[in-house]
Amino acid sequence: MNRKKGFSLERREKAWGYLFVSPWVFGFLVFTAGxxxxxxxxxxxxxxxxxxxxxxxxxxxxRMFKEDPLFWISxxxxxxxxxxxxxxxxxxxxxxxxxxxxxxxxMRLFRTMFYxxxxxxxxxxxLLWMQILNPESGLVNxxxxxxxxxxxxxxxxxxxxxxxxxxxxxxxxGGGMLMYLASLQGxxxxxxxxxxxxxxxxxxxxxxxxxxxxxxxxxLFRDCHRLDRRFSDFxxxxxxxx
Amino acid sequence: xKAVKRTSLALLTLTLSAxxxxxxxxxxxxxxGSAPSSGASSGKQEKVTLDFWTFWGSTTRRPIIEKIISxxxxxxxxxxxxxxxxxxxxxxxxxxxxxAAGNPPDVIVNDISTVAQRAQKNQNTNLKSFIGSxxxxxxxxxxxxxxxxxxxxxxxxxxxxxxxxxxxxKALFKEAGLDPNKPPATWDELAADAKxxxxxxxxxxxERLGFEPNLAAGWDLFLVNSDGLxxxxxxxxxxxxxxxIDALNYIKSWEDRLGKKNLDAFQAGFGSKQNDPFISGKxxxxxxxxxxxxxxxxxxxxxxxxxxxxLPEFKPGTGHNSVGGGFVVEIPKGAKHPKESYEFMKYxxxxxxxxxxxxxxxxxxxxxxxSNDPELQKDPVYKATxxxxxxxxxxxxxxxxxxxxxxxxxxxxxxxxxxxxxxxxLDKAQAAxxxxxxxxxx
Numbered sequence: 001m002n003r004k005k006g007f008s009l010e011r012r013e014k015a016w017g018y019l020f021v022s023p024w025v026f027g028f029l030v031f032t033a034g035x036x037x038x039x040x041x042x043x044x045x046x047x048x049x050x051x052x053x054x055x056x057x058x059x060x061x062x063r064m065f066k067e068d069p070l071f072w073i074s075x076x077x078x079x080x081x082x083x084x085x086x087x088x089x090x091x092x093x094x095x096x097x098x099x100x101x102x103x104x105x106x107m108r109l110f111r112t113m114f115y116x117x118x119x120x121x122x123x124x125x126x127l128l129w130m131q132i133l134n135p136e137s138g139l140v141n142x143x144x145x146x147x148x149x150x151x152x153x154x155x156x157x158x159x160x161x162x163x164x165x166x167x168x169x170x171x172x173x174g175g176g177m178l179m180y181l182a183s184l185q186g187x188x189x190x191x192x193x194x195x196x197x198x199x200x201x202x203x204x205x206x207x208x209x210x211x212x213x214x215x216x217x218x219x220l221f222r223d224c225h226r227l228d229r230r231f232s233d234f235x236x237x238x239x240x241x242x
Numbered sequence: 243x244k245a246v247k248r249t250s251l252a253l254l255t256l257t258l259s260a261x262x263x264x265x266x267x268x269x270x271x272x273x274x275g276s277a278p279s280s281g282a283s284s285g286k287q288e289k290v291t292l293d294f295w296t297f298w299g300s301t302t303r304r305p306i307i308e309k310i311i312s313x314x315x316x317x318x319x320x321x322x323x324x325x326x327x328x329x330x331x332x333x334x335x336x337x338x339x340x341x342a343a344g345n346p347p348d349v350i351v352n353d354i355s356t357v358a359q360r361a362q363k364n365q366n367t368n369l370k371s372f373i374g375s376x377x378x379x380x381x382x383x384x385x386x387x388x389x390x391x392x393x394x395x396x397x398x399x400x401x402x403x404x405x406x407x408x409x410x411x412k413a414l415f416k417e418a419g420l421d422p423n424k425p426p427a428t429w430d431e432l433a434a435d436a437k438x439x440x441x442x443x444x445x446x447x448x449e450r451l452g453f454e455p456n457l458a459a460g461w462d463l464f465l466v467n468s469d470g471l472x473x474x475x476x477x478x479x480x481x482x483x484x485x486x487i488d489a490l491n492y493i494k495s496w497e498d499r500l501g502k503k504n505l506d507a508f509q510a511g512f513g514s515k516q517n518d519p520f521i522s523g524k525x526x527x528x529x530x531x532x533x534x535x536x537x538x539x540x541x542x543x544x545x546x547x548x549x550x551x552x553l554p555e556f557k558p559g560t561g562h563n564s565v566g567g568g569f570v571v572e573i574p575k576g577a578k579h580p581k582e583s584y585e586f587m588k589y590x591x592x593x594x595x596x597x598x599x600x601x602x603x604x605x606x607x608x609x610x611x612x613s614n615d616p617e618l619q620k621d622p623v624y625k626a627t628x629x630x631x632x633x634x635x636x637x638x639x640x641x642x643x644x645x646x647x648x649x650x651x652x653x654x655x656x657x658x659x660x661x662x663x664x665x666x667x668l669d670k671a672q673a674a675x676x677x678x679x680x681x682x683x684x
Contacts, residue, residue, distance in 0.1 A: 049342050050575070051363040059681075067674065069652040135507040153506035158659060 077162065085166055093173045097180035111181070118174035129168050130155065290582045292323045292348040295337065299327040302536070306602045310595045314586060321582045323349075337574055341365050346574035348583045354389050354400060354568040355638045361392035362641055367573040370395045372584040381591065383631070386608045389638045390570060399591045400608035402599070403568035404531045405627055405634040406463055406553065409538070413547040414439055414450075414526040425527075425551040429492060432527070432554045439526040446501050448508040451519070452526050454500060455493045457509055458519075459529035461654055463565060465489045468556040470563040472637035474646050479675040481650060482668040485556060490657060490664035497658065516541050529553060532627030536604050550626045552633055566634040568608070600624070606631065642682035649674040 043060055047053045064071050100111050117125075132139045133154035141151030154164040298307045304327065311323050326347065328336060333350070340346040352360070360366045373396065379387050386400035412422035418438045426432040436452030443449060451457075455464045466472060469485035480486070497505060512519045519525035521542050528534070538548050552562035571590055573583045589595060596612035599605060606627055607613050619625045639646070653667040653674075 048363050049338060050365050067649075067677070069649065069674075073652075130510075135510050137511065153503065153510055156506040156510060157503070 080162055081166065085169065088166065088170065089173050089176055092170065093176035094180050096173070096177045097184055100177070100181055101184045115174035115178055117172040118178075120172075125172075133164060133168075289320055289322050290579050292321060292579060292583055292586055293326055294323050294586070295326050295328055295333060295347040295350040297328060297330045297333045297351065299329070303603060306599060310590065310598060313595070314589045317589070318585075321586060323586055338365065341574050341576060344576050346577050348573065348577045348579055349571055349586055350574055351401065351569050352398065352572055354386065354398075354403065354570050354636065356644075357390050357398045357570055357572065358392040358638060358641060359644055360572075361395075361397040364575050366397045367575055367577065367580055368395050368397055369399070369573075369584060372581060378588070378591075381593075381610065382608050383610055383613075385636050386568065389636060398570035398572035399587050401569050401571050401591060403566050403606045403608055403631070403634075403636060404533065405566045405606060405630045406459075406529055406564045407532055407627060407630050408527060408529050408551045408553055409520065409534065410527045410549045410551065411520070411523065411547060412549050413544070414523070418452075418526075422549065425549055426554050428555050428558055433496075436527065440500075442500075442504075446504045448500065448504050450524050450526070451500075451508060453528075454496050454505060456497065456658065457505060458525055458527060461490070461493050461658070463529065463553075464493055466565050466635075467553055467563045468560065470561050470635065472565070472635060473650060474640055474643045474675060474679075475637050476640055479643070479646070479672055479679065481675060482665070482672040485560070487665050487668055489556065490654070490668060494657060494664060502660075532606060532623075532630070533604050535623050535627075550623055552630055562630075562633045564630060564634045566606075566631070566636045568606075568636060640679070642679045643675060644682075646675045646678060649678060 042053070044055060044057060045053045046056050046059075096114055100107065100114065131137075133141075135141055135151060135153040135156075138151075138154075140154070144151040152160040154160050154167075294311065296307055298304055308325055311325050315322055334352065337346060337350055337352075352366075357366070361368070378399070379396075382400050383403070386403055387396075390396045390398040390400060408425060410425050415422040415435075418435075420435055420438060426435045432453060436454075439450070439452030440448070441450035453459075455461065462473075465486045468489040469480070469483050471480040471483060473479065473481050508519075508524075511517075512522075512524075515537060516522065518537060518541075520528040521537060535550070538545050542548060553564050555562055571587045573580050573587070577583060591609055593609055593612045593615075596607040596609035597615050597618065600607045600612055600615070600618055604624065604627075612618075613628055613631075619628065650671045653662070653671040656662040657664050657667045
């Protein structure tokens with residue numbers, strides 16, 4: 001009787017719990033963990049999908065680290081990109097979000113304008129950038145010429161391709177900006193009032209501290225997310241420069 | 243509570259069994275789908291549908307291949323070919339996945355230089371049993387036929403090939419005081435003519451360029467042209483040969499003379515079609531595949547001003563060596579109707595289809611009779627590309643050096659960026675490729 005009772009309540013609830021998470025567990029095992037472990041194993045073999053899978057030990061890794069002339073360069077480029085890109089985009093999207101959080105007429109228009117580049121995407125934008133960054137007739141070098149700077153060949157000079165990619169990415173920080181803006185909007189009005197009473201000055205400088213206190217978890221998520229995206233963002237740049 | 247449990251159990255059972263029934267149905271459909279094919283081979287008039295994958299989706303090429311397919315469909319009554327276009331960047335990756343999954347297309351267009359590699363990896367089908375005693379080999383240029391062999395058996399039929407020729411602008415030659423009917427025949431003449439054709443501002447800015455080997459041809463072509471040896475063939479790697487080192491020095495000397503910055507700036511503004519520097523009259527000599535003529539024909543205002551000639555020789559007597567590639571048609575491993583697929587491939591490589599392809603696409607075709615067709619040869623440009631085939635080498639990538647380019651290209655890039663000397667770079671690449679071949683031979 002006792003046993004039956006335990007079974008019908010706690011255990012049954014547990015069973016239902018497992019039943020409800022099972023699709024996710026199944027998906028994780030089959031589509032994420034499985035392929036992950038398989039790739040790990042395959043990296044020690046000469047796997048070619050159709051004909052062979054023999055154990056060759058660390059041979060592939062030896063080749064990658066010691067023989068591939070591009071591996072270390074790629075790694076260096078990726079690091080360069082991440083180290084510059086993450087602080088730059090975080091800083092500028094916060095700044096723009098703060099500016100766009102001010103209540104003045106026509107603000108919706110400004111918000112739309114800053115967000116618009118993130119909606120445009122793909123090859124069209126890259127073609128546009130190729131024209132803007134053209135060393136002879138491009139907008140950027142024309143403007144630089146007005147102040148006496150002879151602009152570089154942005155997309156072909158190896159010293160300038162990485163900055164050019166960062167430059168292009170900075171144009172579409174609207175996505176991050178929008179997330180910061182949303183959390184700024186969530187800061188209660190009382191906090192600002194309290195700050196004013198405490199004798200804080202103009203509104204803009206107050207915001208970072210108050211905001212930080214209010215919304216740290218959100219930051220962390222976004223920054224990790226961004227870091228991950230930066231590491232995996234290279235194909236876009238390659239398509240462009242390549 | 244009990245009732246709830248029963249209901250949900252019943253629901254669960256129902257869902258699962260529905261799934262099973264559906265799965266059963268689909269496998270039944272598969273079975274009935276393959277039944278007609280066996281019927282067809284035993285003489286019943288049930289049609290077999292073949293899925294034919296190409297990357298020919300442009301407004302120029304798509305109508306041509308689809309006309310050939312519809313001609314084939316009309317020519318017999320037991321096979322229907324369906325064309326599937328896949329973008330150039332996806333087609334072979336997708337095919338590989340489909341082969342691995344056991345559900346590949348029936349016929350596919352693939353790269354001519356890697357047929358044996360795919361044969362070795364079980365990715366395409368041995369054609370021996372379908373060819374039988376038929377002499378299909380004699381319809382193709384022997385060099386192209388040889389690319390399809392793995393351990394003596396054919397795994398594909400050659401479809402097209404190509405060749406690099408020199409295009410030059412006679413009007414600009416006249417303007418620069420050069421004889422428009424005497425294109426440069428050696429590398430020295432090329433350099434001398436190009437200097438006369440250049441129009442360069444006092445600040446080094448290039449207004450018009452005579453020629454530049456990397457920008458208007460490609461460094462790899464010049465290296466192979468110098469001694470006529472492919473980088474890698476079945477005899478080994480020929481990367482740091484004295485001629486190839488000289489060739490890379492030659493290429494570097496152009497870049498040094500003109501200035502990398504100026505070349506970058508010149509190149510950055512160009513694209514294809516009307517935007518091609520040769521077609522817009524900003525470049526006097528260009529080396530490209532024969533089909534580049536279609537762009538001249540369609541976009542250059544006075545095409546009779548454009549001359550065509552074989553590549554210049556490194557030194558008198560070293561040969562007007564050019565390189566070619568091309569495409570084959572083959573049956574991916576595991577395709578369901580290989581016999582019918584082969585029949586379609588035979589049609590694709592026969593005279594009528596090949597002639598049609600050559601005529602409208604301006605491509606070099608693999609079928610000798612179609613390539614030498616007198617009607618097609620009336621066109622002097624077409625004839626020039628066919629004549630150039632005798633200087634052209636099509637070299638399959640050896641089985642033990644599949645990705646040797648990954649070892650060579652970065653080294654040459656380093657030379658062109660001024661970070662390494664030509665000799666050091668090619669020595670390094672040679673050693674790396676030899677090492678690769680040794681490891682893959684074990």
